[in-house]
Amino acid sequence: MAAYLIRRLLLMIPTLIGITFLVFMLIALSPGGIGAAQRFAGGSGQSGVDARAQQAYLEDRYGLDDPAVVQYVRWLGRISPLKFGTRDQRDPAGTIIRSPKPLKPIAMLGELWGTEDDLTAPGEVEPETLSDDSAVNNATYRKASGAYLLARLDYIAAQTNLRLALSTWGTAQGIRGVLNNKSKLNESKLRGLHIVEDGPVPQAVQDKGLDAASTYRDAQEAVIQAYERAITSYNTAQVQRDHLANVYAAKPYPQVGWSIIPGVLSLGPPDFGTSSSRSQPVLALIKTALPVTVLLNLIAIPIIYLIAIPSGILAATRAGTWFDVASGAMYVALWSIPVVWAGTLMIGFVANERSGLGWFYVAGLNSPEADGFAYLPSWPNGDFHRGFMLDTLLHLCLPVSCLVYAGFAVLSKQTRAAMLDNFSADYVRTAKAKGVADRVVVMRHVFRNSLLPVITIFAAVFPAMLAGSVVVEKIFTIPGMGKLVLDAINLRDRELLLANTLMIAGVNLLALLLADILYALADPRVTYD
Amino acid sequence: MAEAAAKSATNGEPAKPIMRVDDLAVSFDNGRGPRIQAVDGVRMSVYPRQTLAVVGESGCGKSVTAMSSMQLVPMPPGHFDRGRILWRGSGTEIDLLSLNDRQMRDIRGNDIAMIFQEPMTSLNPVYTIGDQILEAILLHQNVTASEATEIAVESMNDVGIPDPKARLRAYPHQFSGGMRQRVMIAMALACQPKLLLADEPTTALDVTIQAQILELLRELQQTRSMAVMLITHNLGVVAENADVVCVMYAGRVVEYANVFELFSNPMHPYTRGLFASIPKMLTRRDRLVTITEVTDDPKQFEKLPGASEGVRPWWPWHTPPKDMAAADGPAGDYYLQEVSPGHWVGVWRTAAVHDHESRAPDLTYRIADDPAKVSLRPKAQHVETTVTGA
Numbered sequence: 001m002a003a004y005l006i007r008r009l010l011l012m013i014p015t016l017i018g019i020t021f022l023v024f025m026l027i028a029l030s031p032g033g034i035g036a037a038q039r040f041a042g043g044s045g046q047s048g049v050d051a052r053a054q055q056a057y058l059e060d061r062y063g064l065d066d067p068a069v070v071q072y073v074r075w076l077g078r079i080s081p082l083k084f085g086t087r088d089q090r091d092p093a094g095t096i097i098r099s100p101k102p103l104k105p106i107a108m109l110g111e112l113w114g115t116e117d118d119l120t121a122p123g124e125v126e127p128e129t130l131s132d133d134s135a136v137n138n139a140t141y142r143k144a145s146g147a148y149l150l151a152r153l154d155y156i157a158a159q160t161n162l163r164l165a166l167s168t169w170g171t172a173q174g175i176r177g178v179l180n181n182k183s184k185l186n187e188s189k190l191r192g193l194h195i196v197e198d199g200p201v202p203q204a205v206q207d208k209g210l211d212a213a214s215t216y217r218d219a220q221e222a223v224i225q226a227y228e229r230a231i232t233s234y235n236t237a238q239v240q241r242d243h244l245a246n247v248y249a250a251k252p253y254p255q256v257g258w259s260i261i262p263g264v265l266s267l268g269p270p271d272f273g274t275s276s277s278r279s280q281p282v283l284a285l286i287k288t289a290l291p292v293t294v295l296l297n298l299i300a301i302p303i304i305y306l307i308a309i310p311s312g313i314l315a316a317t318r319a320g321t322w323f324d325v326a327s328g329a330m331y332v333a334l335w336s337i338p339v340v341w342a343g344t345l346m347i348g349f350v351a352n353e354r355s356g357l358g359w360f361y362v363a364g365l366n367s368p369e370a371d372g373f374a375y376l377p378s379w380p381n382g383d384f385h386r387g388f389m390l391d392t393l394l395h396l397c398l399p400v401s402c403l404v405y406a407g408f409a410v411l412s413k414q415t416r417a418a419m420l421d422n423f424s425a426d427y428v429r430t431a432k433a434k435g436v437a438d439r440v441v442v443m444r445h446v447f448r449n450s451l452l453p454v455i456t457i458f459a460a461v462f463p464a465m466l467a468g469s470v471v472v473e474k475i476f477t478i479p480g481m482g483k484l485v486l487d488a489i490n491l492r493d494r495e496l497l498l499a500n501t502l503m504i505a506g507v508n509l510l511a512l513l514l515a516d517i518l519y520a521l522a523d524p525r526v527t528y529d
Numbered sequence: 530m531a532e533a534a535a536k537s538a539t540n541g542e543p544a545k546p547i548m549r550v551d552d553l554a555v556s557f558d559n560g561r562g563p564r565i566q567a568v569d570g571v572r573m574s575v576y577p578r579q580t581l582a583v584v585g586e587s588g589c590g591k592s593v594t595a596m597s598s599m600q601l602v603p604m605p606p607g608h609f610d611r612g613r614i615l616w617r618g619s620g621t622e623i624d625l626l627s628l629n630d631r632q633m634r635d636i637r638g639n640d641i642a643m644i645f646q647e648p649m650t651s652l653n654p655v656y657t658i659g660d661q662i663l664e665a666i667l668l669h670q671n672v673t674a675s676e677a678t679e680i681a682v683e684s685m686n687d688v689g690i691p692d693p694k695a696r697l698r699a700y701p702h703q704f705s706g707g708m709r710q711r712v713m714i715a716m717a718l719a720c721q722p723k724l725l726l727a728d729e730p731t732t733a734l735d736v737t738i739q740a741q742i743l744e745l746l747r748e749l750q751q752t753r754s755m756a757v758m759l760i761t762h763n764l765g766v767v768a769e770n771a772d773v774v775c776v777m778y779a780g781r782v783v784e785y786a787n788v789f790e791l792f793s794n795p796m797h798p799y800t801r802g803l804f805a806s807i808p809k810m811l812t813r814r815d816r817l818v819t820i821t822e823v824t825d826d827p828k829q830f831e832k833l834p835g836a837s838e839g840v841r842p843w844w845p846w847h848t849p850p851k852d853m854a855a856a857d858g859p860a861g862d863y864y865l866q867e868v869s870p871g872h873w874v875g876v877w878r879t880a881a882v883h884d885h886e887s888r889a890p891d892l893t894y895r896i897a898d899d900p901a902k903v904s905l906r907p908k909a910q911h912v913e914t915t916v917t918g919a
Binding site: 426449 | 599601630634635636637638639642643645647650651652653654655656657664665668669700702713716717
């Protein structure tokens, strides 16, 4: 059994990788791509060079300009508890700090400019030694990090400027499609050209007349200036990067996790990153949302089981009677009602104070003033005061009934069918021949053997409800996992979406494993050895 | 044992049947079609220590008769139309069909036990053997759990299950078919029943295991003075085990006699057909004789004593003879006649027998008490009869 469990748990890893890879690629293939939200934010209210520079900065910061597969592998490396390379460090604010990324090369420098001699090579800066005082080290790192950020920003702006100049230059030579449909420089169109300072204007441009030739010369001049600016800022950024890398290498902050092979392999906590839409760590968002959904389900699932299973048993023992027919018809009718419709009707007729009964609350998990409530109901000065707990429960009534009503049909019908199957089994006849009373036969022999389908349904219901309260949470504006997932999808919040995917997939796999373990407990014929 | 039985017989003490089936009729609802008359006017009787074999093809009503005596016929669709099943558990006869559910439960598994055809599915797969045997013991005997375990171990030991204590904790799927049937027998016998209904107990087992199980049943019957109603369609099993044979067809008894009388002098064409259809060793035939070859032959129906007066064997596929004098009430066209002492045959109620009233089939015969025949009892010589070896 232990070997089986370990094997199943290990098999979950490739399964989860497969699932997240699919989701990641779906995001990448959707219109706007992976960083749509970030790009959108970068483009707001600005135009021209500024907007482009900001977009380039965001792409650089989130690594959005890399191919999707590379981005996925990078994400995987962050969430993997097994880390390769040097260990990450954590600053006093709790943010995970990594070694600074290498700079991107200057666009088409070697091909067009002809020489890369002017560039500063990485690693030319002296190694750093740090003091014993962590506050001083923090300041040193902050300073180095701030300086590098500025230099890098300058370099990114210079790169953007260079690309713009290159596209103008290309257009001035009459080359079509220098900018692709995403307004990005199409480098392949410029391949094979050279920039020669004060060189002759190409014949094709001369043929178009003097204006064209003059435009070409201006464009070429701009390209040369852009290259010079890019090289200068690159060199500055490179020095600052090396400095920062050296400070980082001297370990200003405590390292995260446990080393296995020093400098090569370490164990560390998964880093789910920061939600781009809410600017909070993803883990913190899940930590606040998950308990709400779990609470909803911990109320809803037992209700489903406690009603559906006994009524399924009763329907089986009284197969064909009015109870069997009526309960079956009622459950199927309930099952057929869309949650969206039912939820809206409930809000309109049961919760609404003006047009409806006003018995329950329309939205949310608590009343706005509930933070000031005592936890338990109380009667100060003879007035009833409902308290925090009762307030929550009253808010949960309608959402829970929405989650519950459709769940009876499948479970009670399955229980009934399994029971009826087993009623005609030979061992039931044996039990009756032994003189066992009918009620005991039903529970001890028939129901005990009908447990397997009930377990199967549990494996399907539990994770589905965890993720599937999406609609209910949206209708009743409950800040649970469903709402979090929906927001992540709507806002293209990559980190949040991937973390949610991972969690839901993990819960699914664990529920399947739990079902398999329960099978072995319920049926002695099932063994995993 | 045989001596003691013979003594009680010579004492002149009139033996009484432990169970009598009297004019039992059971029918089943068939949706929109006419009701299916599974059993119609069946009479038979079983004495203590006696093995009554009920023989017949599938659907002839053997199992329904046995299940009726435990009220295990599902109702609905089943229904007891008429008749009684009289049980002499403690001196006075009671009608098992008239008992309510509580009274019936006291008899089920306690006085009357049953073993079934399918040992593979007759045990509950999710409980241990011990749980299932203990369930029967604790229901009917006023004992503690540890005493019950001892009884179960003893009972498993009796049926030849090696290492019974450890095997109590095993699950049915860890047993072979033969061993499961032994468990079923142990479970049935744990409460020392007076009558064991064995519903084709060996049909699902291979031949060597069949012989072992039957040998075991014979032994247990002798040591416990238990009556056995052995339901089978295997004439070999009948020859080796039965004292009295009841041949059934289409819900009625067609022939009833002790085993030697029946095998040497079968009178109903159907019984003769059954015997004719058994392949014989050392005779070479391209085709086997079928039962219908015998029953389709009108001459076969004219061999009964009294045939010249118009006594004709009852046969549902024949149009009734012209001189019918059917009695009032259901199954009035049929009459179980004692054609010779201790030999009953189902006949048409023709004019020749319209006022006859034979006694109900009732044979105290036991081979074990018959010194002339006890050595003739066919023994299962071809297998090791040590029951522990399975």
